[in-house]
Amino acid sequence: MAAPDSSCEVAHGNAAPKTAERTLVAVFASPVARFLLTYARDLGYRPMLFEPDPMRELPTGVKVFFSAPDVDANADIVVTDHHRPELGSVLRDVLAGPSRWIGVLGNPRHPGPHVDALTALGVPAADIARVHRPVGLNIGSRTPAEIAIATLAGLIADRNARPGGFTF
Known part of the structure; x- marks a missing residue:
């Protein structure tokens, strides 16, 4: 009999997931940021x-x-509004730090x-x-919740050195 798959053990609640201290910083209070921060907590991010x-207007329950x-x-940093006039100075400031990943939402076209x-x-x-x-x-994705899910899925794939999508 094969040894149990550790991922299956975690999915069935029989083992705790291995997580490092992870931080997600959403930049700019926005509808997408609200969902990112909510879902990030569930995924083990601070x-x-x-x-x-x-x-x-600032959300409650988050630092x-x-x-x-x-x-x-x-730390993973996601800029949730590329129309803000402070975009350049904010990105300059976060680029000065050692964060693992920095991204800006926006239409790739x-x-x-x-x-x-x-x-x-x-x-x-x-x-x-x-x-x-x-x-x-x-x-x-079109809605703020869908954009947040797509963003977090991409961060997880990147962190785990996976391509995302349905390629295994």
Whole structure:
């Protein structure tokens, strides 16, 4: 008889999943950020919100930062609104840290505005290249909840060195 598959043991509740301390930072208070932060907690992330504008409506139940949070190399950072005027300065600040992954939501058929914003601030091209866009798996998501699920699925696939989709 074959040894039990550890993934099956976790799925059936017979073993605890192996998790490292993981952080998910959603940048900008938005509908997508609200779902990202909620689902991230269920996936074992320590959720945080980086919202530079204290006058914005902020979610409850999550740690909020008004400047770039001090994170380690286990942090994934997702910018949830690429139309905000602070996009360049916020990305410059998070790029200065050691985060594992940084991405900006947006339609892949349009140029990412973060490139021009970061270039104008003098951010080196190698740092700009650390910013992923698009983010998430291509599941045809349209709603904030679907976008959050696609984004988190992409982060999990990337963290586990998997292609995502149905390729095993």
